[in-house]
Amino acid sequence: MSFPLRLAVYLPVLFLIAIVVVGQHHTNARDTLRAALKRMLRWDLWTLVLLVVMFGLEFLLIGW
């Protein structure tokens, strides 16, 4: 599966999961959507961090 397709699946699914997770702390759809967008961006950052760490470990332990 190509990288753009992976991204096209990963990001929307992350957003949909964020809707369900943050929905527990809100009472209406508008607040839930706003909070889900923020939460998804935060999760994206964590994903990037995770990728950098994994590539770093690969570089250290296996080589380029």
Place this chain on the structure above:
Amino acid sequence: MAGRAQTWPNRPGEPGKPSTAGRNPLTCPPAMVNRVARNHARGLGLGAFLSGFVPGLLQYQLGQKRRAAIAFVSCFVLFFVGWVVVKERLYYWALLTPDTPPGGGTGTLQMLARFGLPITLPELLNAPANAIGAMLAWDATPSGERLWRLPRAFEHLFAWLTAASGMLAAFWSAAGHWDLRWRRDSGDNTPAPSANPALCAALSWLVPGLGHARAGQKDKGMLMGAAVVIVFVMGLLFSHGHAVDRAEASVWWIGQNLFGGGSLFAALVTGPWERIGATQELDLGVVLCTVAGLMNLVVMVDAFTVAERSSFPLPQQAEVKA
């Protein structure tokens, strides 16, 4: 809504306000009510939890004999309508089957499984029917074990029915727990819930978000429900409809079945499709459908909580209301 609000505390056959005798939530002494008022998150105890595995037992203990009978019969009938077709094959899909473990010998859990406690989820939530079904189906001979692997006609649908009996037992249990909490914690000034919390959870199992609509949060329910359905449909599309198949991926199916409406659709429509070759994205589809099921578990719990908090708000919510 107003009609429900007036009739809720005094439904026929249901106990009224907190009694003053006894030492557990079923009899609710005043001292416990006072403690609960300080700790809103306090549970109902191990006894009530374990009683929830026998459909109708909590209702019986609460004095709701008619509801207890309906709970017991509905769960048993649903289970055995499915069991008549799938029989021993159901236990082939269990997390721990009653056959001899690799390397020979007999493990403790295998022994328990042989005596009617196979870890079949979600059927285990309807513990008595699951145990009786396991004991009736158990055949230790090699030919008996071969039968486990033999596909049955319409097994997707009938396996869904046995699973639905487990989920139904869980919702009856949730209803019993709610009635226990109402008896323990409610006072004269406690408002009636916007809807029965257990019913909200059950509705969300079938149609994600419907429980929220019933509890009074329609737009949020539609949003959360749409999120679950989109992820589930993506999973089915990626796998060409083969992601939700109890016979092929029984452990993943436990999670997928947490979205009951979706797994029913798959059992009726996509499950019986003949699989021609392996789709490249089958794994992705299986994972997405399982994620959708787990997302719906959150939706179900939230629907229950929304209805519950309409009567028992968190302390800060109560202050805002005041």
